[in-house]
Amino acid sequence: MADDIDMATELADQHLAHSLRAARAPVPAGVPGECEKCGEDMPRLVNGWCGYCRDGRSPR
């Protein structure tokens, strides 16, 4: 069943290539302003939320 192994290796390679592409994808730049969720003034909001709220954490 060498073909199956070759195919699995190929799939793994494709997955790795995809992961590398995703890692290189630009992070949203964000804008300074007041977070819509916690109301804190933050230097970088993405979609209106600060990094803490996007991560499910509290800035305080």
Ligand SMILES: [Zn+2]
């Ligand atoms: Zn916030």
